[in-house]
Amino acid sequence: MDPVPVRCLLNSISRYLHLVACQTIRCNPIQTCIGNVVLLLKLLKPLLDEVVDCKIPSDDGLDKACEDLDSVVNEAREFLEDWSPKLSKLFGVFQCEVLLGKVQTCSLDISQMLLKLSESSPVTSSVQGVERCVQEIESFRQEKTVTEHMENALRNQKDDLVAPLDNHDLDIIIQMVGLTSNQDLLKESIAVEKERTRSLAAKSKAKTEQVDQLVDLVLCIREHMLKTEFLEVAKGISIPPYFRCPLSTELMLDPVIVASGQTFDRTSIKKWLDNGLGVCPRTRQVLTHQELIPNYTVKAMITSWLEANSINLAVNSVNQYDAGDASSMANNLGSQDFNRTESFRFSLRSSSFTSRSSLETGNGFEKLKINVPASLCGETQSKDLEIFELSSPGQSYTHSRSESVCSIVSSVDYVPSVTESVPENHQSYSEMSPKKDSESSRNVGHECSVQNLDDSGTMMDSHFTKLVEDLKCGTSKEKTAAAAEIRHLTISNVENRLHIGRCGAVPPLLSLLYSEEKVTQEHAVTALLNLSISELNKAKIAEAGAIEPLVHVLNTGSDRAKENSAATLFSLSVLQVNRERIGQCNAAIQALVNLLGKGTFRGKKDAASALFNLSITHENKARIVQAKAVKYLVELLEPDFEMVDKAVALLANLSGVGEGRQAIVREGGIPLLVETVDSGSQRGKENAASVLLQLCLNSPKFCTLVLQEGAISPLVALSQSGTQRAKEKAQQLLSHFRNQREARMKKSRS
Incomplete structure (x- = not known):
């Protein structure tokens, strides 16, 4: 029985692990969740490899469980792909912790099934391995999650179980999610409200209810910070809560009244309104108009209070308020900064499994620091991935390829190395890892389980030659199987890419791009994409006439094949000579533009990346414009598409x-x-x-x-x-x- 669902799950796990290695999420609770998901999947993966290798039998129940986990892993991958620092941290943590719970449940179900199935296996080591995996997954326990703290805080607030100053859960949430500054809280307030607007537009009742709870939570946090966090303007003198903006919790330098009758600082409420939010942040009333009426009474009271306490404030010290907005507040402002103190102190137990929590004292308050071990995140510490600058005569532009790399990784089974992705004449990338491709790939890649692998992880040339012969002369099934195996062998092994390229695999793989079998076509184009990571193979693939077959896939292939075809053109276009080759094929540019306009989200990103590389060559700019790319690029400038940076760079x-x-x-x-x-x-x-x-x-x-x-x-x-x-x-x-x-x-x- 061919364990197809198990193979699909292994593929999804590999893609997820690669994607994690590319991420630079800076929200600690989300990092912790991602690390835990990675840990659970790495525990399960060797057992699934044994199922594929027929060391452990499979059955329908296992197939169904693998399909369930595959769906969850893909949800987790989509979460990472869609994540943006502009989104709500609270909602992101909630989603991530729900996904972690699903992964743990499904992993435990599968490992328990494998334990029963392995008892009938002749290999005793399989039974022992499964038993160890079951024990480790069962022993997996999290410290109290952020979501649990959220639920407790809302329950306490609703039932008035604790006094406002004693809401320990709110203190923990503020620190763990990173809402300790006024500007962070303002951004989170706006992000949560925008999330609510999106859920209403999508008519998702369940999501709207979840976000409504987060809206209430943010309101609780703002009120809590007003009452517990003291903003000092001079030693021993704190700003009264009623002089602080209910939205940003800062001193109101320019208080204004909105349609609901509430008073806010002009700068903060203007940011709120400029983001298209039409409700009062405090009362949740719909604002019938967006006029901001100066509150001269409150302004005079604040001015009198400042004068009575002989306080001179530096305008620019208050969260970098615009001097123009604040100039009417006081004409003769000194240079003394605000000092911030907080009345709450708390301690947290350190995590017993995946993170180390420590309290750092600084700036007058205790700050939670969570460190996620690198081993839980694909064992590769990834900074801002692949940001590079490209210059053209007379002017310079900057383009970030971190998104396109992640989108490619999410579509196929490899992570391109820094050294192999760009020729030497390009300006330097930000380091993804100090290790070379072969080392980092071993850390995060899918481990091959073919029996005739040697100790270094590369196959004998004779086996590669046999695969190439199958590609050329085999039956339809043999060609598909050979393309699939080459795709698998070139996921992360540098030596395999070079050997297979030398054995002549490129021409027959290109011929398979015209196959009417979608699966065969997809295996072939993904194998070519993996091979193209190697600098030597880039030239071979282009010289073998790859452009027209890749265009054929862009026009006729499945969504996944189109994505990988665009990604291959992107990889090839790193070389100047290939940019010229591709540009001279008008059909290639038109097909990429069509994908940019009508493709999947990942397809759009890979098409934009390929077109950007092509546009570095001056002659290609007019060709891209003539293909009507600008229309789609302007559409992608809308923030909702989350492709603004790519579109504006092109x-x-x-x-x-x-x-x-x-x-x-x-x-x-x-x-x-x-x-x-x-x-x-x-x-x-x-x-x-x-x-x-x-x-x-x-x-x-x-x-x-x-x-x-x-x-x-x-x-x-x-x-x-x-x-x-x-x-x-x-x-x-x-x-x-x-x-x-x-x-x-x-x-x-x-």
Whole structure:
């Protein structure tokens, strides 16, 4: 009996482990959950390998359990792919802990089934291995989860079981999730409310109920911090709670009244409203209008209180408030900073299984620190993965490939190494790991269980030659099996990629891309993708005429095959000569643009990455524009698509040609570019400013349109707080606006 569900589960586990190795999530409870999921899957994986190797028999019950766990692992993978620092930390922790519980339950079910099945196995070592696995999974116990603390806090608040100052669970949540600063709390409040808006739009009753509880929890946290966290403006003098903004918990420098009658600081409530949130943060009433009415009474009271206590405040010390908003608060402000203290102290038991908890004292409060061992996260410490800068004549653009790498990993069974992914003439990547590909791959990759592997993990050349012969001359089933095995052998082993490439596997694999069997086509294109990680194979694949077969897959393949075909073109396009080859095939660019517009989420990301590489070559820019890519890229500037950085990076390259600039304006890109400058990521802001600069320098008409969209204010902010290159772009734009205005004034005088 062929254990197909077991094979599928093993594939999903490998993809998840690779994806974890690429992640840079900085929310400690989520890191801990991910580490625990990795640990459970690594315990189970060797047993599943034995099922595939027929050392342990399989049955229908095991197949069903494997399908259930496969579904959960894919949910966990999708959670990682969709995670963004802009999303709610609380909701992310809740989702992650639910997934961990499912993984533990399913893993225990499968290990217990395997224990019964292994008793009929002739291999006694299998029984012992399964028994050890069952014991370890059964002994897995978590410390009290964040979700349990959330439930306790809400229950206590609802039932008035504890006084507000004594809500120990809220203190723990604040520290563990990282809501200790006022700005963190403000961001979380906005993120949770946006999550609620999305759940209502999706008409998901269960999700809406969960998010509603989190909305209540955030409100409890804000009220709790107002009462327990004391913000000192001078030694021994704390700001009264009623002078602090209910949303940010900071001193209200510019108090305003909203439609619900509540008073907030202008800066905080404006951020709330600018994110499209139409309810009062405190009363949950729908705001009938968004006018902000100055509360002169509260403002006068705060001013009097400051004067009575002889307090001079530095405006910029209060969470970097905008000086323009605060200038009316006080004209003669000193240079003394706020000092922050907190009235709560607490201790936590250290985790007994996967994390070490320690309390660090600093800045007047105790801070929870959770360290997740590297071994639980694929054994590779991944920083900001594969961020690189590319220069073109006269201007520079920045593009992050961390998303595209993760999307490729989620589609196939490999993690590209830093050294193999980019030629030497590129500027350096951020290090994923100091280890070489072979070492890191052994740590996180799928371990081959073929019997004729030698001690170093590579197969004998004779076996590779046999596989290539099957690809060329075998039956349809033999060709499919050979492609699948090559795909498996090239997941993470550098030597295998080189040997198989030398044995002539590339031409027959390319011929299989025209196969009418979707499974065969998918195995072949994924094998080529794995082979293309090797620098030597990149040239071989392109020289063997890979472009047209890959385009065929982009046009006719399954969703997964299309994703992997785009990823292969992305891998090949790292070489300049291949960028030229692919660019000269108009069908290739058009097929990538079609995937960018109509593909799956991972397909869109891989298509955008491939097109970005192609756009580095000047001749390809016009070709990409002519293929109507700009229309889709402008659509992807909407934050809901979560591809803003990729889209704006590619637009920055395309704006270097006249056709690109015309298309950007024609497709309505200016308003979204200005919005990206205002509220995008640092790299998004930088690239959006580059596009706007190109538009304005090359057309007075475009310059006028940019000004009409209110670009000056976000550009001023970017010129002061962006990356160095972003500051330069913003300053160039502002200088250009001034020159244009002065020229018009001189012309009007004459």
